[in-house]
Amino acid sequence: MSIATVPSYGLRHVSTTRPWLIKTLRFSSTPFASLASEQAEPNTMQSSNNVNKPTSNFPKRGQTVELVCESLAFKGKGLCKVADTGFVVMCDRALPGERFIGRVTRRKGSYAEVTKVETISPHWDLVDAPCEYASYCGGCKTQNLAYEAQLRAKEQQVRDLVIHVGKFSKSELESLEIMKPIVPCDIQFHYRNKMEFSFGPERWVPKELLAEKNEGDKIKNYALGLHAPGFFDKVLNVNKCLLQSEPANMVLVAIQDCWRDVDLGLSPYNVHSHKGFLKHLMLRTGRNLKTGLPELMVNFVTSSYKPELLMPLVERVSAIPEVFSVMNNVNTSVGNTSVGEEEYTLYGKPTITETLRGLTFQISANSFFQTNTRQAEVLYSLIEECAGLRGDGSEIVLDLFCGTGTIGLTLASRVKHVYGYEVVAQAISDAHLNAELNDIRNATFVQGDLNKIDASFGNNFPRPDIVISDPNRPGMHMKLIKFLLKLKVPRIVYVSCNPATCARDLDYLCHGVLYDLIKDVMQAEQNIKGCYKLKSLQPVDMFPHTPHIECVCLLELCDNPS
Numbered sequence: 001m002s003i004a005t006v007p008s009y010g011l012r013h014v015s016t017t018r019p020w021l022i023k024t025l026r027f028s029s030t031p032f033a034s035l036a037s038e039q040a041e042p043n044t045m046q047s048s049n050n051v052n053k054p055t056s057n058f059p060k061r062g063q064t065v066e067l068v069c070e071s072l073a074f075k076g077k078g079l080c081k082v083a084d085t086g087f088v089v090m091c092d093r094a095l096p097g098e099r100f101i102g103r104v105t106r107r108k109g110s111y112a113e114v115t116k117v118e119t120i121s122p123h124w125d126l127v128d129a130p131c132e133y134a135s136y137c138g139g140c141k142t143q144n145l146a147y148e149a150q151l152r153a154k155e156q157q158v159r160d161l162v163i164h165v166g167k168f169s170k171s172e173l174e175s176l177e178i179m180k181p182i183v184p185c186d187i188q189f190h191y192r193n194k195m196e197f198s199f200g201p202e203r204w205v206p207k208e209l210l211a212e213k214n215e216g217d218k219i220k221n222y223a224l225g226l227h228a229p230g231f232f233d234k235v236l237n238v239n240k241c242l243l244q245s246e247p248a249n250m251v252l253v254a255i256q257d258c259w260r261d262v263d264l265g266l267s268p269y270n271v272h273s274h275k276g277f278l279k280h281l282m283l284r285t286g287r288n289l290k291t292g293l294p295e296l297m298v299n300f301v302t303s304s305y306k307p308e309l310l311m312p313l314v315e316r317v318s319a320i321p322e323v324f325s326v327m328n329n330v331n332t333s334v335g336n337t338s339v340g341e342e343e344y345t346l347y348g349k350p351t352i353t354e355t356l357r358g359l360t361f362q363i364s365a366n367s368f369f370q371t372n373t374r375q376a377e378v379l380y381s382l383i384e385e386c387a388g389l390r391g392d393g394s395e396i397v398l399d400l401f402c403g404t405g406t407i408g409l410t411l412a413s414r415v416k417h418v419y420g421y422e423v424v425a426q427a428i429s430d431a432h433l434n435a436e437l438n439d440i441r442n443a444t445f446v447q448g449d450l451n452k453i454d455a456s457f458g459n460n461f462p463r464p465d466i467v468i469s470d471p472n473r474p475g476m477h478m479k480l481i482k483f484l485l486k487l488k489v490p491r492i493v494y495v496s497c498n499p500a501t502c503a504r505d506l507d508y509l510c511h512g513v514l515y516d517l518i519k520d521v522m523q524a525e526q527n528i529k530g531c532y533k534l535k536s537l538q539p540v541d542m543f544p545h546t547p548h549i550e551c552v553c554l555l556e557l558c559d560n561p562s
């Protein structure tokens, strides 16, 4: 196979020894492409750096430069240019149109990172951020950017990635109306049904508020809140988060009110010394099926099992009428995750409920469930639209990265059978439970690692008519891409929470994969031709004020896929 024989779609290089090492930089000299390749695979940057190494214009570490922010890019950082040289730098919390002085903190391949020193003129679309923590909390970075401008920036980011990383032409995207306008989120606050707060022994206070710090008062300095941007060990104390539900804020206030009381003998976990009891507070909001009102789960993650220590907190929160469940996940490891090796019910029931597209779901403390339920309704209806089901009950759906089975289950009534695959065992047992709860009998859920499939994977289910693939941020593994390119189902609906890896995978599926025959002669595999056409790409805003972007893509098998 040679590139010349490939009709309208090209081939992309992949090293066989490191299939994820995407050599995007080989094909593009634009700084955006290097940023995008970092999003697609952060670990590849160092090895790819030399390709785009700029020569003379590179500002030095510590140097201050005048900058203009042009757009939002990776992790919501501002993509900025040095005013006189046009050199590209990235700056956290710089917003489109803002002119400012920045100090270079580090060099990253073909660009540099800066921190903002002083704003010369503010960005376009400036609004007041309603949250008191907005200017330094790691959660919402763009609250002071008008929502319409946030949407424009997200849409632009997806378009740029699909062009630079996905290698789709602008004219192709426009003339065939592939790229759709972003779907806004109709509520921009209180949309999250799950928040995780951390306990810490010493609250992090931004420079401008240092005077308010209670120096010398150890207990008053204990923190319960969100991590300071970029730090796993620094916690910003928060009493309210505008992204979670009002009842969840009531719980947070109730706990903040009492957990530092010395008589209770509670201590926050210290991630350095590994001492202390309270690790995290997770709040999940569902919906009571009888009343339609919010129903809450409070989950304390602790380093050991000492229910007697938690009892005063349990009493306080269970007095809030919306609280239906109080759980304790015990995580004895030094790691700081919220999933415990053991789980105990301290009050009420071990799961809460939620409805999505007419179905009922049981949510346990650690099961994955779409975080914005309301917008998940919109997302799932777009997925169903793209799936283009005939509705005669004849089709087979393969639901990859199925989580608790929500997507497949919402399609089940219109198809012959749904086969779901997912790596987390707990999610699979929740999926079975969800099928049972909704009396769905034509769905099979299997636990398995989709990064480790081999050629026999397809023997586990009948040939699908539709594949839904909804991977997490790293996107699809090359083994799965190769499997799909060989399987050649008529349509794939690719749902992505990371437009960079989405663009990369669309490139592979549509344009193919070319193995690096020069470097990896011994392990050279056959090149694989792309065999899909990108029919539509729909960005959806699930998380206002944050950099996250969801996309629903429809891929159709080409006419002559062989």
Ligand SMILES: C[S@@+](CC[C@H](N)C(=O)[O-])C[C@H]1O[C@@H](n2cnc3c(N)ncnc32)[C@H](O)[C@@H]1O
Residues within 6 Å of the ligand: 368, 369, 370, 400, 401, 402, 403, 404, 405, 406, 407, 421, 422, 423, 424, 427, 448, 449, 450, 451, 470, 471, 472, 497
């Ligand atoms: C974005 S979530 C999608 C969940 C589900 N489709 C939904 O809408 O609720 C991605 C899911 O992929 C699962 N996952 C991640 N890596 C995986 C792997 N290597 N193999 C199988 N599943 C994986 C995660 O556990 C998670 O449930």
